[in-house]
Amino acid sequence: MAPASPVAAAAPWVLHVDLDQFLAAVEILRHPELAGVPLIVGGRGDPTERAVVSTASYEAREFGVRSGMPLKVAVRRCPQAVLLPVDFPVYEEASARVMEVLRGMPGAVVEVLGWDEAFVGVTTDDPVAFAQSIRSAVLEATDLHCSVGIGDTKVRAKIATDFGKPRGVFVLTRDNWFEVMGDRPTIALWGVGSKISQRLAAHGYRTVRDLAQADDATLVAEFGPSMGPHYGRLGRGVSSATVDDTPWVARAHGREMTYQTNLVDPDEIATAVRTLAAQVVEDIRREGRPCQRVFLKVRFAPFFTTNRVRKLGEPTFDAEVIATTALELLAALQDERPIRLLGVRAEMVPPEGGYVDPRTTGRGGPSARAAGTGGGTEAQDPTSPHVTEAQAPASPE
DNA sequence: TCTGGGGTCCTAGGACCC
DNA sequence: TCTGGGGTCCTAGGACCC
Numbered sequence: 001m002a003p004a005s006p007v008a009a010a011a012p013w014v015l016h017v018d019l020d021q022f023l024a025a026v027e028i029l030r031h032p033e034l035a036g037v038p039l040i041v042g043g044r045g046d047p048t049e050r051a052v053v054s055t056a057s058y059e060a061r062e063f064g065v066r067s068g069m070p071l072k073v074a075v076r077r078c079p080q081a082v083l084l085p086v087d088f089p090v091y092e093e094a095s096a097r098v099m100e101v102l103r104g105m106p107g108a109v110v111e112v113l114g115w116d117e118a119f120v121g122v123t124t125d126d127p128v129a130f131a132q133s134i135r136s137a138v139l140e141a142t143d144l145h146c147s148v149g150i151g152d153t154k155v156r157a158k159i160a161t162d163f164g165k166p167r168g169v170f171v172l173t174r175d176n177w178f179e180v181m182g183d184r185p186t187i188a189l190w191g192v193g194s195k196i197s198q199r200l201a202a203h204g205y206r207t208v209r210d211l212a213q214a215d216d217a218t219l220v221a222e223f224g225p226s227m228g229p230h231y232g233r234l235g236r237g238v239s240s241a242t243v244d245d246t247p248w249v250a251r252a253h254g255r256e257m258t259y260q261t262n263l264v265d266p267d268e269i270a271t272a273v274r275t276l277a278a279q280v281v282e283d284i285r286r287e288g289r290p291c292q293r294v295f296l297k298v299r300f301a302p303f304f305t306t307n308r309v310r311k312l313g314e315p316t317f318d319a320e321v322i323a324t325t326a327l328e329l330l331a332a333l334q335d336e337r338p339i340r341l342l343g344v345r346a347e348m349v350p351p352e353g354g355y356v357d358p359r360t361t362g363r364g365g366p367s368a369r370a371a372g373t374g375g376g377t378e379a380q381d382p383t384s385p386h387v388t389e390a391q392a393p394a395s396p397e
Numbered sequence: 398t399c400t401g402g403g404g405t406c407c408t409a410g411g412a413c414c415c
Numbered sequence: 416t417c418t419g420g421g422g423t424c425c426t427a428g429g430a431c432c433c
Contacts, residue, residue: 073398
């Protein structure tokens with residue numbers, strides 16, 4: 001398994017593999033007659049319900065349908081679209097097959113980011129050819145098309161993929177970063193959303209180039225000593241280049257539910273919270289780690305969302321304790337408005353030895369490693385990036 | 398137009414202890 | 416009598432991503 005002596009010209013690369021219109025593509029595999037028609041996957045497939053689009057096929061996107069859009073709106077924009085309910089197990093299975101293909105690529109280290117995307121670290125002198133071989137292998141094994149972004153950091157690889165879509169490959173490195181990204185708004189960066197982009201704009205930083213040249217002291221004053229410099233680095237495309245295949249371990253499990261009619265009756269609310277707590281306990285029992293903190297999420301009508309948390313005296317698997325805690329948190333809000341959504345989340349006791357899996361910007365917030373001073377996994381611009389393959393433990397398969 | 402469900406991480410500030 | 420820093424734990428709230 002040990003590779004032969006490295007080729008002198010070979011360099012480490014980060015590839016980002018992203019499946020094209022994943023949910024829609026999986027549905028087309030089992031409903032071939034839907035190929036080429038506008039297709040929307042979301043909720044329970046009922047456009048009258050409170051739900052959003054999970055994936056729209058490219059044909060549906062031509063009508064302005066986007067993921068995250070309310071189904072009602074999507075159907076208004078594209079009345080002829082075929083609407084399908086989300087079918088989690090089927091996508092899980094397809095996703096697992098894709099990830100297996102990636103892990104089978106010679107020399108690849110695979111860090112899964114979600115159902116339909118992963119980073120692949122590889123040392124090669126021809127990353128484009130490697131990317132094309134990934135596309136071919138995935139297509140052959142699963143009948144699914146994907147796009148591949150190639151970068152010298154994770155942020156650049158991740159962003160590159162969008163330029164490769166669909167069914168393509170795009171290379172984004174420090175050599176063409178500003179040419180490609182410099183004039184784009186900061187919100188185009190992975191990890192910068194609407195709020196941060198607005199706060200940046202308030203300081204005059206509107207484009208990626210503005211942010212790249214931003215005054216560090218200003219960023220620190222606005223976002224803190226950790227996040228401030230982190231955003232500056234994002235503007236330069238600088239981030240970790242380490243691909244780590246350590247399996248992800250959940251920190252918490254939660255269940256939430258949007259009610260088709262708002263809840264007002266206290267008994268009804270208590271029952272709803274208990275139902276959610278019972279489902280959460282099923283999930284954390286599967287993990288084998290008890291709940292140490294209970295989070296309550298509430299969305300009051302018309303649209304106000306808030307969260308509360310409480311640490312438990314003793315970690316527990318007891319659904320009634322979790323439900324009671326959540327109801328106490330709800331009562332403490334002293335808010336009588338009708339409830340649209342309830343969520344109960346259980347943060348689990350960490351596993352023995354703590355969490356060792358990677359935390360990337362794509363899952364959750366900004367990476368603790370990338371933002372922190374320790375770790376040293378952040379590539380220094382403009383020094384060369386590197387992919388640490390040796391530090392990854394044996395793939396568990 | 399009317400906004401799901403599953404996650405993770407960061408910052409600020411108070412309480413408390415040494 | 417008035418006062419220091421540092422550390423840890425906890426809650427509240429904000430933000431981002433798929």
